[in-house]
Amino acid sequence: MRSNRGRDTGPELALRRELHSRGLRYFVNRRPVKELRRTADLVFPRARVAVFVDGCFWHGCPEHHTVSKTNPEYWADKVKANRDRDAETVRRLNSAGWTVLRLWEHMPAAAAADRVEAAVRGGLPGPVPHDL
Secondary structure (H helix, E strand, O other): OOOOOOOOOHHHHHHHHHHHHOOOOOEEEEOOOOOOOOOEEEEEOOOOEEEEEEOHHHHOOOOOOOOOOOOHHHHHHHHHHHHHHHHHHHHHHHHOOOEEEEEEOOOOHHHHHHHHHHHHHOOOOOOOOOOO
16 A cells, blocks of 8 residues: 555646646645645645545545455445545535535546636636535
């Protein structure tokens, strides 16, 4: 499990490159709200937008999540706890006035960047890519 990165994953880097090429600047791996011990993958403080790039296995993607063959109960509980924490994070950030985007790692970088750019530049079109 040591090889699983907590930040600077391939999907995050691809999204960051795409956003940077569009002229958007952001903070990486930062707490949107100091009192909340949760770090977002990308933070746009002026626009009050927090972006999380969720891994399919770790956050239970309905499309790509696979059940672990070793110790399946442990991993099912772990994924459920992650999803519960994600939902709580969204609620708490929303109540603090933040827009929260949770994007799956398999989402193409250009499509993810479209969502983020729309939120940062004003007005998020349509529903957030995945609901908790």
